[in-house]
Amino acid sequence: GAVVSQHPSWVICKSGTSVKIECRSLDFQATTMFWYRQFPKQSLMLMATSNEGSKATYEQGVEKDKFLINHASLTLSTLTVTSAHPEDSSFYICSAGDSNQETQYFGPGTRLLVL
Amino acid sequence: GDSVTQMEGPVTLSEEAFLTINCTYTATGYPSLFWYVQYPGEGLQLLLKATKADDKGSNKGFEATYRKETTSFHLEKGSVQVSDSAVYFCAHKAAGNKLTFGGGTRVLVKP
Numbered sequence: 206g207a208v209v210s211q212h213p214s215w216v217i218c219k220s221g222t223s224v225k226i227e228c229r230s231l232d233f234q235a236t237t238m239f240w241y242r243q244f245p246k247q248s249l250m251l252m253a254t255s256n257e258g259s260k261a262t263y264e265q266g267v268e269k270d271k272f273l274i275n276h277a278s279l280t281l282s283t284l285t286v287t288s289a290h291p292e293d294s295s296f297y298i299c300s301a302g303d304s305n306q307e308t309q310y311f312g313p314g315t316r317l318l319v320l
Numbered sequence: 321g322d323s324v325t326q327m328e329g330p331v332t333l334s335e336e337a338f339l340t341i342n343c344t345y346t347a348t349g350y351p352s353l354f355w356y357v358q359y360p361g362e363g364l365q366l367l368l369k370a371t372k373a374d375d376k377g378s379n380k381g382f383e384a385t386y387r388k389e390t391t392s393f394h395l396e397k398g399s400v401q402v403s404d405s406a407v408y409f410c411a412h413k414a415a416g417n418k419l420t421f422g423g424g425t426r427v428l429v430k431p
Contacts, residue, residue, distance in 0.1 A: 211363075237417060248409065248423045249364070298363050302417060307352065307371065309419055311364040 207233050209301050211312035218289055219320055226284045226315045228299030234279035235301035239309065240272075243296040255282040289319040322347045326410045326422035333400055333429050341395040341425045343384075343410035351412040353377075353386050353393040354419070358407045367395075367408070400429045 208231040218224050228238055236257050241249040253274050254262045261274035271293075273285040282301075286293050296316050300309040326343040333339060345351065352371045356364040368377030373388035384395045393410060410422040 239419070246424075246426075248421045251418060254418070300364075300419075307413075308354075308366060308369060309413075310366065311356070314363040316361075 207301070207303055207308075207310040209235075209299065209310045209312040211297075211299055211315050213315060214313060215316050215318075217318045217320065220290055221288055224286045224289055224317060226286075226297055226299075226317075228282045228284070228301070228312055230280045230301040230310075233301075233303060235282075235303075236279060237302050238276060238282040239300045239302075240274060240282075240284050241298045241300070243298060243314075245296075249298060252284075257282075286317065289317070291319045293317065294319045322351075322412065322414050322420050324410050324412055324420050324422035326408075326425055328423065329407075329426035331425060331427045333427070335402055335429055335431050336399045337429075339395075339397045339400045339404070339427065341408055341410070341427070343393045343395065343422060345391050345393065345410075345412045345420075347391075347412055347414045347420075349414060350388070351414040353384070354411045354413065355382070355384055355393070355395050356409045356411060356421075358409065358424075360406070364409065400427075402429045402431050405429045 210229045212227045238255040240252045255276040257276045276282040298314040300311045324345045354369045355367040357367045368379040370377040370386035376385045382397045407424045411419045
């Protein structure tokens with residue numbers, strides 16, 4: 206089946222540093238990947254849609270310069286949280302669509318803690 | 321706009337009890353419907369899906385039927401196990417390939 210991985214699974218960083226999170230589709234090519242944010246005991250909030258070879262499309266209210274997304278290949282998208290602050294602490298989850306884009310497969314998530 | 325509404329939890333059940341989680345949606349057109357499950361500390365896993373009216377999705381003893389007339393996609397399982405304890409998310413995918421999620425329902429199954 207379709208597998209999506211994320212790395213790292215956990216990251217703790219100091220305020221002001223940048224953190225990069227990778228999302229990979231392991232056994233299929235994903236022209237589109239999605240980045241979500243989830244706060245404790247809440248639903249997923251779509252942050253942006255990542256398209257291979259083009260600029261990401263951000264949802265309203267998501268800072269483009271804060272959350273940099275790069276989708277350099279059909280199997281890899283990265284999310285960089287720049288100048289992280291404690292309020293950026295959250296669970297970040299990516300997903301990738303299959304060939305007909307009917308189903309999204311989710312990564313295991315990355316828990317970010319900014320001190 | 322498009323939205324998904326599901327019953328609030330937590331839902332606490334005893335093992336072998338019957339589980340129902342209600343889900344209704346609003347959307348233009350005919351979206352595909354999904355149930356995802358999230359176990360503690362993990363990402364989401366696709367549980368089942370239905371792509372057109374009257375379709376029934378099923379997996380691991382869970383079932384949901386796409387009801388266009390009531391715009392619903394309720395999740396059911398006849399006999400839950402402790403291992404079914406998780407958060408369940410209803411979602412739909414309409415235009416633009418974006419998923420819209422409900423708020424999630426936490427289910428706790430006690431032995």
